[in-house]
Amino acid sequence: MQFFENHHKEFVMTAKGLLFDVTRCALCGACWLADKERNELPIPDGDFTGDRLSDTTFLAIERHGARGVRHSCMHCVQPTCASVCPVAALEKTSIGAVVYHQERCIGCRYCVVACPFCIPKYEWSKQLPYVRKCDFCYSRIVAGESPACAAACPTGALLYGERSALLHIAHERIAAGNGTYVDRVYGEYEVGGTSLLILTDIPLEELGYPTNLPGTPMPSLTWEALVNVPRVVLLGGAILTGLWWLTKRREEVHAARKEQQ
């Protein structure tokens, strides 16, 4: 896991994150609208809280009573999607965003299968479909701006900054909240950590986020199998060649003995 560990260290130093505080969301829909505008997506009629993640919705706000709960790409510290993609079409950038290079994509949809948060969405209705999801406003971040959703949030429910700093703020809020908050920052440890961190006063089970995820990065699950590839090649080659020689030799000896008799 050396690769991931190095990657991790570098990431923790520089990467950006988002902190979403459920208690501060006013359900105004500004982030949802900003996402639609920035990604040039069609804006449906009707209540925005009914709009679920799809190939034309990368950020959804789900209504939980008077609260809103954000759903979008978590930009995992060690993203499952990027590790499973056979052509490296999904890439974890050093600023934290998980971006998609559609010119590489072969359309195998392994990312859709593998994502523990069920985020990547596929353009099923198109003849030549691509995967669509939030890209953390990569171009805006590179230009020194904050993501469109965070810039639009009027209430401070969505904070943008360095992930480590945001974690610090989150724990301060939990401590100052005197039990208002669930005593856990969702995304701090889930699948090895995510860039989108969630603070909530709604029990995690009701939040609509998976609560059965391991605390270790998902890519290690397949990597543990893949590290055996060189071993299989070398050992397998040696053993098979040895067996071939041995059985051949045995036959030769056998034939020679028969001749003597």
Place this chain on the structure above:
Amino acid sequence: MKRRLSIGWLFLVTVLAAGLYSMAVRVFKGLGASTHLSDQFPWGLWVGFDVLCGVALAAGAFTLSGAVYILHLDRYKPLVRAAIMTGFIGYLAAIVGLLFDLGHPYRIWHPLIMWNPHSVMFEISWCVTLYTTVLAVEFSAFVFERLRMTFAARAALAITVPLVILGIILSTLHQSSLGSLFLIVPSKLHPLWYSPWLPIFFFASALAIGCGMVIVESFLSSKAFNMELEVDILSSLGRVLVVVLGVYGLARVIDLTDRGVWYLVAVPGFERCMFLAEILLAPIGAMVLMMMPNARKNRLGLFMGGLMTVAGFILNRFNVSMTGLVRASGTKYVPSWMEISVTLTLVVVAVALFAVAARTLRIFPDAKPCLEEGQTCKDKPSCCLVTPAKLWILAIWVAVGMLIVNAVRDFAAYQPAAVQHEAVQRGPASYPVLPKTLTFTPSADSPGPVSFSHETHHALGACADCHAGRFSILPRGTHSGAGRDMHAPERCGMCHDGKAVSNECTACHAVP
């Protein structure tokens, strides 16, 4: 005889016509128009059968060529050609199936150029590409031989041993990796199938399917082309099957016990039925049948052993790639008729290719009937199946049939857990959802109470113009106005400065 033939042809023509139509819809209208796949269920029949089973059913090629060319077990030599041919056709069918499943099929070569060594799929792409090439070279020897191109045939045969070694390594890698694909979904795949040992299970079962498939295709070819069935050889293959299935079965028992999930067999639902049907066929049914000496030395007994192995592991691949993923998906996936017709077409074409090649390349010797003129079962017991074996075969198929009927019934009754929450309420059909008008408590020197309307203010600008910089957002219906100078330039005075917006008292204060 004539009537049966014409019904068969009618079926074939229907399948091919439906398949071609579905392929056209898939190519020109896309996956959404032709399949029942969705974001919740992105892999279906084409991955579960065409790719996973296509590759597994082709495993006889590396198994038998290993036995013959590496272990010098010459008794299997008469079977190796048929196995290599099945392998080659199986891989071609899997690749064609994959072409229909990929969103961008013309980019199928991308993994060879655009590397991601951390992806199991990347490794599979490379291995399958290389191994199909290996099979093509091995297969070409038969074609050269038939065309009497002696030099070319000899050249292809000369590199047989290194090719076979390479083939075994590549097969070991990608047969197991097809199982590793599902290591990444621990939170989605049902615990009856999710196991860290998935790659080992897939490899061991591929070995068994390889043996089983060789038996099945030898039997069917001997029936279809009136060719000799090498019962002695197949029966020693049946013995190998017992060992492989035994090891596989033991590994699965240890795994299920180790993870403590046996109780799931008692939990009602389609998963349990499909799981029981799967293990009842392979390893249990096939292994017990092949342990009976009479069944192992009998044509029908061998065929049934091979068929149970193949059917059991096809069910296994279906369960890992589909059945086990249903409950976590929040949806119900049933393949569309177009998906089914494309898959059937591939099967029909693959079988037809095998038949044509088997005849033209003469891969089977000519047939002799088992019982010669005047012989009865007593003279040659291996020609007839004993009663216990017959009963066992019947019992297994009846039990599996009942389990599958049960699974279908459970599945039909299954309601996917809606991804809805108790607290979810639908708001008014507009956005944003603005708070109600706020009324500030007037101070002693106020000319009248002030009401603030989000509606009118929102029309003038974005939420962020005021929030959260100047005004923090508070619980609905509350405000922070009390005891503050709202006229100050950092509050209402920001806009109500007499220039941009009026600062007349009556603009905000309700003067009595």
